[in-house]
Amino acid sequence: MTAETSGPDAGAGGVQPPHPAGNARRNPGIALDTAMFAGQAVNRPAAERRAASLVARRGVKKEFQAAWLINAIRCIDLTTLAGDDTAARVARLCAKARQPLAPHIAEGLGAGAMRLTTGAVCVYPTMVPHAVKALAGSGIPVASVATGFPAGLMPLHLRLEEIHWAVAEGASEIDIVITREHVLNANWQALYDEVAAMRAACGAAHLKAILATGELQTLRNVYAASMVAMQAGADFIKTSTGKEGVNATLPVSLVMTRALRDYLDATGHRIGFKPAGGMKSAKDALNWQILMKEEMGRDWLAPDLFRIGASSMLGDIERQLEHHVTGRYAASSRHAIA
Numbered sequence: 001m002t003a004e005t006s007g008p009d010a011g012a013g014g015v016q017p018p019h020p021a022g023n024a025r026r027n028p029g030i031a032l033d034t035a036m037f038a039g040q041a042v043n044r045p046a047a048e049r050r051a052a053s054l055v056a057r058r059g060v061k062k063e064f065q066a067a068w069l070i071n072a073i074r075c076i077d078l079t080t081l082a083g084d085d086t087a088a089r090v091a092r093l094c095a096k097a098r099q100p101l102a103p104h105i106a107e108g109l110g111a112g113a114m115r116l117t118t119g120a121v122c123v124y125p126t127m128v129p130h131a132v133k134a135l136a137g138s139g140i141p142v143a144s145v146a147t148g149f150p151a152g153l154m155p156l157h158l159r160l161e162e163i164h165w166a167v168a169e170g171a172s173e174i175d176i177v178i179t180r181e182h183v184l185n186a187n188w189q190a191l192y193d194e195v196a197a198m199r200a201a202c203g204a205a206h207l208k209a210i211l212a213t214g215e216l217q218t219l220r221n222v223y224a225a226s227m228v229a230m231q232a233g234a235d236f237i238k239t240s241t242g243k244e245g246v247n248a249t250l251p252v253s254l255v256m257t258r259a260l261r262d263y264l265d266a267t268g269h270r271i272g273f274k275p276a277g278g279m280k281s282a283k284d285a286l287n288w289q290i291l292m293k294e295e296m297g298r299d300w301l302a303p304d305l306f307r308i309g310a311s312s313m314l315g316d317i318e319r320q321l322e323h324h325v326t327g328r329y330a331a332s333s334r335h336a337i338a
């Protein structure tokens with residue numbers, strides 16, 4: 001039997017207004033401690049079964065779906081990471097981040113007065129100045145990918161310089177990529193040192209560590225890389241760049257949330273989670289929120305601890321919400337982001 005779940009903030013009196021970016025109290029990191037993951041085996045079939053059963057058993061009641069989808073919007077890092085990005089495309093994306101729903105939909109949902117925005121806008125470094133300009137006064141953070149995104153295969157001093165540049169241009173969140181080879185060679189010290197150096201380069205900007213889990217070969221590696229990134233001071237751990245062959249999946253996300261829990265138990269520090277890559281549907285938005293609520297609790301349903309990295313999910317969410325309001329579906333082209 002399906003155990004349905006209520007609204008995302010049902011215990012706190014409805015959907016909350018947007019949060020400022022990042023945790024109030026940042027993860028300072030700890031010394032590298034391989035004992036926290038060395039003996040950690042991960043049973044893939046068990047992780048797959050648990051992930052499948054979570055979303056199968058924990059449906060979202062129809063009357064609460066709109067609230068969950070609105071909550072997903074405030075957690076989206078609205079993203080464009082394409083070779084043909086332009087200032088004009090970024091400006092259109094930022095306009096969408098400021099007003100993610102058409103006014104008749106927001107009003108129909110009773111959210112017209114709520115200052116609903118996406119969690120952030122995420123772009124390549126040279127697009128940061130355009131995003132900063134377009135988002136001025138909105139309070140919406142600009143996130144920049146950096147460190148040779150998506151592969152990261154460039155000298156460390158250049159990757160750190162890229163972080164400095166993006167921060168100087170106004171990015172307040174930096175999505176870094178790790179060197180996958182360090183994980184594949186179990187060179188934990190090298191991984192720790194590079195993420196710690198990146199965290200230092202970020203200064204006040206928050207660091208999201210992209211693990212590129214589709215290239216880490218095993219779930220055991222995913223768990224270990226998650227733990228090392230957190231030990232080195234990551235504010236968020238993020239699944240994927242969106243450019244790997246396999247991007248965000250629920251079983252991988254489950255393993256990463258278990259690492260978040262273990263790190264919290266060991267250190268008292270709350271780290272955020274960002275699934276990203278290939279997440280396109282409103283159903284994805286619901287599934288990942290169910291995972292967060294079941295594995296981490298309601299605190300991980302807010303943008304200071306949960307983001308969804310997506311370039312093309314908002315259109316489907318808007319479509320579903322329009323259906324909720326009007327009882328019919330509009331053509332998806334009517335909700336194009338840019």
Ligand SMILES: O=C[C@H](O)COP(=O)(O)O
Pocket residue numbers: 079081122240241242243276277278279309310311312
């Ligand atoms: O960080 C965000 C991802 O690059 C977005 O991936 P996507 O284009 O598959 O939505």
